Amino acid sequence: MSREQPVTPHGNGRSAAFWMPLFLAWLLALLATAGALFLGEVMGKTPCVLCWYQRIAMFPLVPVLGVGLFASDARSVRYAMPLAGLGWGIAAYHLLVFWGVVTEGLVPCGKGLSCADADVQVAGVVPIPLLSLAAFTGILVALWMARGRART
């Protein structure tokens, strides 16, 4: 652990092999953000409490990684990782609630929508928390790849 090399300091990214996976992570965050806003603002599905926590982790990834892409700055991976990790955890928990593995009594959903509501599905098939978990997983994998490439 202590022998870890510092990630490439920002620059013009002459050998920025990390850029592509960073872009991928950013793109996933951008699509997830647009999708969440579409579901909430256009289709009128009110986000439940757990959805909001996932949004709080997802939305800032767009500017954080966006700035990283603009400056070819691999350090942005380090700032994005905790957000993506937290979001992944909340999405996983939400999915457990949705599938009934964890009972709803444990969820802070006293007010507003139930997080286990059947309405949290797209086209009646795919649960939204599953989409969220997939997006966070993809982002984490891409960030991890970017970090690996930035080191070499």
Next chain:
Amino acid sequence: MSRKWIVLGTVAAVVLAFVAGVVVFTNRSNQEVKQAAQTHSDALVRPHSPVFGNPAAKVTIVEFFDPSCETCRAFYPIVKQMVNASFGQVRLVVRYAPLHHGSDTAVKILEAARQQGKYWEALERALAAQPQWAAHDRPQPQMIWDLIGDIGLDIAKARADADGPAVAQVLRQDIADMQALKVDRTPGFFVNGTPLREFGEAQLKALVEQELRKAGTP
């Protein structure tokens, strides 16, 4: 340099796709609501509903109404004024869309007052005090009983009526019609069967004007 353009181009593409999605989705849901209003035209006006204004008016505003809804409260004087200023050409039919917690209780109290001919008085009292009793996290619709204590009701009878089968039937029918007509927000307006899709006071007035013109009145 080109990488920055990739980022900016991607943002532009996603924003564009979003806007296109909004247009497609809005058109489709407008179509659905229009269709629902056409296929379920019998669900718009039921004989049991309260009517404000001339019963034989040429233009009928159907309002799906929730006593706990702030926007319904804000629209009440607007719609009332529209009916009053129409010289008998426009009437309002009140349907219930109890979408908030406690709204059903509020509706039952109002309907009980209606059975004694005190509906509009009770409604205005309830709306005036809405901020006190209709907090969405802790609704206290029972407070309405105190608000309407002095409008001349036989309260004992009203309390019995509120839980009676007639009122329950009104509520059940209105909720069924609300679902058939795909009303998911209040107030939900229909003017002579046409749903008001773009919400707003000016839009409602324009729709009523349009229907008045169609009906051949100056």
